[in-house]
Amino acid sequence: MGIENAVFEVRLERLVYGGEALGRLPDGRALFAAFGLPGELVRVRVVEEHPRHVRAELLEVLEPAPERIAARCRHYGVCGGCHYQHLSYEDQLRAKQAILKDQLERIGHFTDPPVQPMVPSPSPWNYRNTMQFHLDPQGKLGFQRANSHTVVAIEECHLPEEELNAIWPLLEMEPVPGLERVTVRQGDETLLALESSGGALPTFQVDMPLSAVWMGPEGGDPIVLAGDDFTRFEVLGRAFTVSAGAFFQVNTAQAEALVKHVAERAALGADDTVLDVYCGVGLFSAFLAPRVGKLIGVEMSPQACADFALNLDEFENVELYEGAAEDVLPKLKVRPRGIVVDPPRAGLERAALDAIVGMGPEWILHVSCDPATLARDLARMVKSGYTLREVTPFDLFPQTYHLEAVAWLTKTGA
Numbered sequence: 001m002g003i004e005n006a007v008f009e010v011r012l013e014r015l016v017y018g019g020e021a022l023g024r025l026p027d028g029r030a031l032f033a034a035f036g037l038p039g040e041l042v043r044v045r046v047v048e049e050h051p052r053h054v055r056a057e058l059l060e061v062l063e064p065a066p067e068r069i070a071a072r073c074r075h076y077g078v079c080g081g082c083h084y085q086h087l088s089y090e091d092q093l094r095a096k097q098a099i100l101k102d103q104l105e106r107i108g109h110f111t112d113p114p115v116q117p118m119v120p121s122p123s124p125w126n127y128r129n130t131m132q133f134h135l136d137p138q139g140k141l142g143f144q145r146a147n148s149h150t151v152v153a154i155e156e157c158h159l160p161e162e163e164l165n166a167i168w169p170l171l172e173m174e175p176v177p178g179l180e181r182v183t184v185r186q187g188d189e190t191l192l193a194l195e196s197s198g199g200a201l202p203t204f205q206v207d208m209p210l211s212a213v214w215m216g217p218e219g220g221d222p223i224v225l226a227g228d229d230f231t232r233f234e235v236l237g238r239a240f241t242v243s244a245g246a247f248f249q250v251n252t253a254q255a256e257a258l259v260k261h262v263a264e265r266a267a268l269g270a271d272d273t274v275l276d277v278y279c280g281v282g283l284f285s286a287f288l289a290p291r292v293g294k295l296i297g298v299e300m301s302p303q304a305c306a307d308f309a310l311n312l313d314e315f316e317n318v319e320l321y322e323g324a325a326e327d328v329l330p331k332l333k334v335r336p337r338g339i340v341v342d343p344p345r346a347g348l349e350r351a352a353l354d355a356i357v358g359m360g361p362e363w364i365l366h367v368s369c370d371p372a373t374l375a376r377d378l379a380r381m382v383k384s385g386y387t388l389r390e391v392t393p394f395d396l397f398p399q400t401y402h403l404e405a406v407a408w409l410t411k412t413g414a
């Protein structure tokens with residue numbers, strides 16, 4: 001007989017990647033529960049049963065850990081957006097650093113990986129330049145519930161920058177068939193992206209100074225409803241045009257820290273070639289291009305490529321390949337001195353990774369937003385003749401389990 005809905009008292013052991021804490025059922029199976037802390041005795045209800053593990057909902061903390069603090073947000077624990085508000089910021093940083101080390105050891109099989117202290121976000125609250133809302137059945141802006149696809153309407157959120165927090169509560173939406181997500185980006189101007197899974201173009205009225213676009217399910221160019229289809233962000237004194245469909249780092253202050261870190265590790269000279277793979281709108285490229293003979297960007301998103309061309313227009317030494325890294329890289333006949341990669345969560349496709357190490361660069365900087373795929377990629381790079389010099393975690397996403405890390409590898413023996 002299954003144990004779904006059964007209630008257990010469990011002592012939690014440690015935090016794992018994904019925002020949950022790990023404990024054990026009496027039968028030895030692993031139990032994962034969100035919002036718990038190591039050492040705590042908790043009462044939980046099993047919500048999902050699998051042969052080797054279960055997922056459980058936290059009902060009550062019977063013996064709280066000394067580190068437990070009160071959460072700031074009234075939606076905490078219901079909304080799925082934050083995972084660590086019950087830890088002080090210092091404890092969050094320590095926890096995430098330990099999780100990164102653990103992933104490198106378990107998945108990458110590294111012994112004592114060179115994980116550096118986490119670089120903290122200058123602000124642990126109100127740091128996001130972009131918010132992605134879902135709509136509840138009444139059309140109210142909300143977030144997905146923890147462990148669910150249903151939407152909880154929200155009245156407060158402590159993650160957006162203050163300027164963005166002043167805007168989103170003013171947005172009034174009628175329930176629109178097919179309208180799934182609303183993204184609000186606060187650059188030099190506010191950009192609203194209405195993402196739809198189908199249905200007619202919504203009627204749209206605006207009485208505040210903002211741009212708005214509608215993005216249909218087939219991709220393609222967004223339809224402009226008001227203003228422009230882009231906004232601009234400034235990083236280390238440079239302006240970046242970012243279209244509605246293009247990726248941009250959500251924590252601008254930490255984007256600066258990331259760029260500085262990558263630029264410092266990237267040994268380059270005026271005659272060198274450097275690759276920026278998964279280059280987006282050109283965030284790293286813009287700071288590397290002035291230092292090299294040739295910079296080659298590789299990016300799949302047409303919108304990001306168009307922005308890249310605009311953002312790096314002043315440079316004569318820049319080439320951009322629009323396409324999937326795993327298709328483009330194996331055909332590139334270059335000998336770069338170094339390669340920066342910043343893939344999405346899935347990490348590097350095997351063909352992309354093989355092509356990268358096959359070019360034999362002196363160094364590789366792997367910027368990652370997923371410690372599990374990072375660990376896998378790094379292990380493959382080390383097997384292919386690279387030495388892992390350091391892994392530096394950056395907290396781009398305080399209060400959540402997400403973590404960014406930059407790994408620096410050099411060719412073994414070079």
Ligand SMILES: C[S@@+](CC[C@H](N)C(=O)[O-])C[C@H]1O[C@@H](n2cnc3c(N)ncnc32)[C@H](O)[C@@H]1O
Nearest residue numbers: 247278279280283299300301324325342343344
């Ligand atoms: C994490 S973002 C990094 C962008 C940029 N480095 C930055 O910091 O702004 C990853 C980028 O990779 C692009 N991308 C995703 N899959 C790709 C693939 N298979 N080949 C090339 N680019 C890809 C996405 O469009 C996105 O711009």
